[in-house]
Amino acid sequence: MEAVGERGNLSGVGHILLVLSGKGGVGKSTISTELALALRHVGKKVGILDVDLCGPSIPQMLKVQGKGVHQCDSGWVPVFVDQDKSISLMSIGFLLEKPDDAVVWRGPKKNALIKQFISDVTWGDLDFLIVDTPPGTSDEHISTVESLRPYKPLGAVLVTTPQAVSVGDVRRELTFCKKTGLQVIGIVENMSGFVCPHCLECTNLFSKGGGEELARHAGVPFLGCVPLDPQLTQSLEEGRDFIQEFPKSSAFPALAHIAQQILDRTSPQGS
Numbered sequence: 500m501e502a503v504g505e506r507g508n509l510s511g512v513g514h515i516l517l518v519l520s521g522k523g524g525v526g527k528s529t530i531s532t533e534l535a536l537a538l539r540h541v542g543k544k545v546g547i548l549d550v551d552l553c554g555p556s557i558p559q560m561l562k563v564q565g566k567g568v569h570q571c572d573s574g575w576v577p578v579f580v581d582q583d584k585s586i587s588l589m590s591i592g593f594l595l596e597k598p599d600d601a602v603v604w605r606g607p608k609k610n611a612l613i614k615q616f617i618s619d620v621t622w623g624d625l626d627f628l629i630v631d632t633p634p635g636t637s638d639e640h641i642s643t644v645e646s647l648r649p650y651k652p653l654g655a656v657l658v659t660t661p662q663a664v665s666v667g668d669v670r671r672e673l674t675f676c677k678k679t680g681l682q683v684i685g686i687v688e689n690m691s692g693f694v695c696p697h698c699l700e701c702t703n704l705f706s707k708g709g710g711e712e713l714a715r716h717a718g719v720p721f722l723g724c725v726p727l728d729p730q731l732t733q734s735l736e737e738g739r740d741f742i743q744e745f746p747k748s749s750a751f752p753a754l755a756h757i758a759q760q761i762l763d764r765t766s767p768q769g770s
């Protein structure tokens with residue numbers, strides 16, 4: 500990996516959103532990916548910065564794994580997901596020799612790469628830059644926030660599942676946002692019930708409503724619930740555009756609603 504230097508910048512980026520969760524596996528990368536697709540669906544240009552260095556799953560979710568980033572005079576060019584270049588992605592997944600290579604790095608090396616991602620990637624004009632983070636509140640989060648803050652005010656989208664333990668972890672994320680001055684755009688409750696594709700009855704496999712209750716209690720916006728949806732799992736595995744292909748699925752209206760909430764809350768009138 501070659502350092503490019505302090506050339507790229509974020510001056511053309513409208514809003515930066517960090518997607519956070521206290522726990523692994525609650526659907527952070529899923530929400531980051533689907534929000535990007537849902538925002539593109541309404542005409543927005545979106546970049547995704549995948550700083551989940553040890554588990555970069557977004558290249559596969561968008562079917563661009565194995566692609567290479569290249570360099571131009573002004574820095575690293577992200578990978579474009581579609582022909583009209585409305586979604587671009589930068590991930591450590593593109594810098595590994597083999598997609599399954601493990602990143603076994605100590606904190607300082609990870610922090611250095613995050614800083615480089617932030618200073619050197621030439622994003623161009625974007626309405627939103629979505630930053631998918633690792634679970635928890637680690638060095639990588641502090642590094643990400645400190646490196647991004649000089650460019651723009653930062654918003655946070657917190658993802659939880661309905662169970663108490665995950666919701667408890669989000670409480671710690673809220674404290675992190677407060678301490679680091681991130682504006683909480685809102686909480687998303689993911690895996691919130693399972694809608695049977697045959698009879699359309701919703702079964703709450705886990706409990707339901709924890710995310711909404713936590714948002715009310717903490718005085719932050721609740722953006723919505725995304726149900727467990729087998730078509731969404733399949734789309735992510737196959738790198739298909741769920742928003743485009745499955746508008747009748749149970750998760751589609753939920754994701755579209757959350758994207759609209761984000762648009763409302765980041766518009767000059769909404770903020």
Ligand SMILES: Nc1ncnc2c1ncn2[C@@H]1O[C@H](COP(=O)(O)OP(=O)(O)OP(=O)(O)O)[C@@H](O)[C@H]1O
Pocket residue numbers: 520522523524525526527528529530551554556633634689690691725726727728729731732735736750
């Ligand atoms: N609402 C949903 N419906 C169906 N499948 C889902 C949903 N949300 C997430 N998944 C599936 O759950 C798995 C974990 O999701 P994801 O990788 O987004 O979690 P994560 O929080 O980013 O994990 P990590 O902490 O490891 O980065 C994925 O296989 C994804 O396809």
